[in-house]
Amino acid sequence: MTDPSALYPPAAAGADERIHPDSETALEAGTEGPPGAPQQADKPRSLTSDAWHDLRRNPIFIVSAVIIVVLVVMAAFPGVFTNKDPRFCDLNLSRQAPSADAWFGYDVQGCDVYARTIYGARASILVGLFTTIAVTIVGGLIGMIAGFYGGWIDSVLSRILEIFFGIPLLLGGVLVLASFPSNPGTPQLVTIGKVVIALTILAWTSLARIMRSTVIQVKHADYVSAARALGGGAPRILRSHVLPNAVAPVIVYATIVLGIFIGVEATLSFLGIGLQPPVISWGVAINDASTYIRQSPHMLLFPGALLTITVLAFIMLGDAVRDAFDPRLR
């Protein structure tokens, strides 16, 4: 091997061609970025770091992220928010209105509504989180295989997908859960698991569709051909070229559906087939309250409000993340 530097002194070799890394980012800051927001010089910026840069400046993201952090702490350590036992109930206090003693009042069994609402976060968030993870894995995998391999594999998977897509989420959930009912003796995690499985079976289709369409887009990209031209095998190309480029819309959608799953869980619990006592959840609380809406609206108001805020926070977060990840919206 000849020494290239002997032939071409590095200083002369296309040095004029080199652009300074932050000349591009500086340009961006001048035209699009918020004025006065200094760009970090010399730091490589990937799509993710770009998105993060945008997110930190988005008030919607900050508000929703704060709410979600509070909810997660609530789910993990309910004791931080209340020192009352949600299972200690005194029938003498049944349906008493909010007071200084019990901020949210008491429910029909005489339990403290505030404590039960705090403790209810855990079940709701667990259902939302597990369902989203399961749906992302199942839907993502099926969508990726269908999109990447195409042909008859795609046809078969797409038809299966369409069959499941035709079943309404709530109706399907009612059917599945009514066929495998839980009773008060069933352990909490099993009850939660049933709801997660029922929702996953029905909800993976949207994610699979999104994954399939982005994978089809990405697989025709030149860098995938280039990877093939340089000897990359199918699993390798899927893992390091297709997946990282196709995953952004899936993450965004997953964030949004997380909120929706929490809402669906509450609906199923309200119907009496999702989570069931003794599990403490917002849906169960709303169900309990439904008979006394006129007499004691506080029983419905507080768990209902927290449920609404949670669903809203996740949908807002998803919106903010989508805006940050989708370059076309800039």
Added chain:
Amino acid sequence: MATTDTFPAPEAEAAGHAPLLDVDDLQVEFRTRDGVAKAVNGVSFSLDEGETLAILGESGSGKSVTALAVMGILDSPPGFVTGGAVRFRGQDLLSLPEDERRAYRGRNIAMVFQDALSALNPVFPVGWQIGEMFRVHEGMSKKDARVRVIELMERVRIPAARERIDDYPHQFSGGMRQRIMIAMSIALDPDVLIADEPTTALDVTVQAQIMELLRDLQRERKMGLILITHDLGVVADVADRISVMYAGRIMEKAVVGEIYARPSHPYTKGLLESIPRVDLKGQDLSAIQGLPPSLTRIPPGCEFNPRCPYAQDICREKRPALLEVVPGRFSACHFAQEVLDGSI
């Protein structure tokens, strides 16, 4: 150049000489809803070690499809190789199963794409992408691969390679990105490098640098280089031999200097006449009349006859074979000798 060099190819049969890469009567078609588009109709060429072959042709002439078919990365469907052979040191690649064929890609035959921005993965730093070649194919550790990547980036003359290894493709200029693409393709020291319009997306001064780089790398590593281009100017300095393609066929084959001085095919002649020249400033630029034929409806007879100023009845009826006009020069024209002599 080393066009006449022979070499001891391991797979070469007793007869001795098997060319490095031998493409024989390659046929490719695309089966679309509008019918079958015959993109490549019997293309043959061979390439020796250290030799540069230019495949010249306008858009849609089948030159890129030829490259993809040789690499075996044609999107199928809709593209199908329907005939011919691609032999690497005597081994027919088309008859190999996909996983054996994959072993040739990158290590024996590699490819540089036209637009490096879209040919590099936007979500990973360039160093990671070049290093993938070493990590995957040679099982190197991340640390060792990184050392090799810096060497390679310096080899393709990327200034400050050590600092730029963690930059992303969009942070490089067009010329630098093409250098990175080249670095990736030569990482495993391939025997054949196919460069598909490697300089088309670049401006003129950078084009010259990239061509120079490719030429130096080729000489240093004794690679066979196939240069696909539509730019007659790019070819002149670098190539040893030229094949001119039109409508999926090779129209003319020659050593580089001769073709510029005296073309032996009306199409090549038309191409040469349509280059703007300083000494003809102010005069009308001559252009080839008409458009290339649709590949689903290639005209009968000679593919070029509807646009050819010399077309006779025979051109509309009989397809001319690619025949040797004078030693070393091939032309697919019924009137090759006349065109060569300038008598028509």
